[in-house]
Amino acid sequence: MKFTCITVLFWPFSMLLLSDKSQTSKIEVKCNFTEKDYSLIPVGINNNVTILDLSYNKITLNVTDTRVLQKYFLLTELYLIQNNITILHNSSFSNLSNLEILNICRNSIHVIQQNAFVGLNKLKQLHLCQNKILQLNPDMFMPLNNLKLLNLQGNLISYFDVPQLFHLELIILYGNPWNCTCSLFNLQNWLKTSNVILENENITMCSYPHSLTCYSIKTVPYMAECYSKFASSITEDLYVHFQSISNSTFNSSLNNFTRNSEHEPLGKSWVFLVGVVVTALMTSLLILTAIKCPIWYNFLLSYNHRRLEEHEAETYEDGFPGNSNSLPHIGDINSEDTTVIFEQLHSFVAEDDGFIEDKYIDTHELCEEN
Structure with missing residues (x-):
């Protein structure tokens, strides 16, 4: 009970202290060093400065x-x-990290490095007007969340x-030589679909091509081919987005896909x-x-002339008395008898009539006919 009473008594005093601290934290310390x-x-x-003006000097903003x-x-x-x-x-x-307004207008800036605005999480206004900037990478504005x-x-x-820039409310783009070809179609579509206000829209004009110089970059008409290119750029952005997914997420989604594919039938593409x-393999x-058939054919034909087996050799010897052991011994026969035997053997040969000899005619039958 005593504790609750003490807290009730000291509550207004504590609130006063907190309000004093908040007021002291909001104290503005201005330092003007212009010209x-x-x-x-x-x-x-x-070191407690909150607003610093260094305009109209010769500062180069080096290291x-x-x-x-x-x-x-x-x-x-x-x-x-x-x-x-x-x-x-x-x-x-x-x-x-507490900076809310950054004004760097009327300089000669022509290069802005990728991480030039890192750390400016609370920045609300960025003025880069009247410089010599040729091109800007939109990714350099990613740290500017507010x-x-x-x-x-x-x-x-x-x-x-x-x-x-998801919190952007106002953008100033006039005074630039805008090229209103299909390359600027994405910017125009973003200006039309988002809640961002284009300041001085009527004087933010096209400089090229000459046929479109009378149009604002927000109202310039585009051909149908620009719409098709815009659709293709969306698919490329989606591809880049999926490429930025972490490896763990990709692996888990891949595992889920393989598990589901085990229960689903294959599509017609498969x-x-x-x-x-299969057609390519069969054709090959x-x-x-x-190509190889003639070689195989000759290889098979070479096996038609095979060696005689043992029982076939015996039958061959019985049918054709060609064995040297069955021939009579003619060592005592004189030369005259040899001549007579040679003439008798060759008397059965048919005369050459000009026709090709048929090897399939049985010689024994020819001898019997003669």
């Missing part, structure tokens, strides 16, 4: 300036209008893809693929057979 002919950001600035800026982490507004800045390097404002105003007026930009493969086999 001081500074070439570097001065070091002796109050030394970047290191000095890291000290002023309480900055909410930074003005660098009309200086000698040509390049915005990576992490130039990485420690300015950006509401983007000022690109008076540069040399002819093409600008859709930026991924049947067609199998048919094509037929070609190989046609």
Whole structure:
């Protein structure tokens, strides 16, 4: 009971202390160093500064300036209008997490590195007007999660893809030489479908081609081919999106797909693929057979002349007295008898009548007829 009473008594006092702290945290500390002919950001600035104006100097925002800026982490507004800045390097404002307004207009900026705006999570207004910017990668604006105003007026930009700025409310694009071909169709479609307001729409005109110079970039008519290209770009964006999925998610989805495919029948595409493969294999086999057939044929014919087996040799010897052991011994026969025997043997040979001898006629039958 005592504890509750004490808390009730001290509650208003604690609320007063918190309100005082919040008021002190919102105190603005302004530092104006305009037209001081500074070439570097001065070091002796109050560390509690919240609004810093360094316009109309000769600051280049080099590495030394970047290191000095890291000290002023309480900055909410930074003005660098009309200086000698040509390049915005990576992490130039990485420690300015409380910055809400950044104005770098009227410089000679022609290069903005990819990570130039890293760390500006609370930035609401970005002014890059009247520089020499030729092109911008929309991915460089990804760290600007709370950006509401983007000022690109008076540069040399002819093409600008859709930026991924989900909280953007106002965009300024006039004073650029816009090329209103199909490449700008995505930007026009984004300006029409989103809630972003294009400031000075009536003077944000096309510069090329000449037939479209009287149109605003938001109202210029496009041919049907641009719509088809726009559809193809959407599919490419989806492909890039799926490529950015982590390996674990991809593996799990792949496992689920294989499990489901085990219970589902194959589609007609698989049947067609199998048919094509089988047809290719059969065609290759037929070609190989046609090439190798003569070799196999000759190989088979070579086996028609085989050696006689043992029982076939005996029958051959019985039918044809060609054995040397069965021949009579004629060693005592003189030369005259030999001549007579030779003439008798050759008397059965038929005379040559000009016809080819038929090897299939039995010689024993011919002898009997003679």
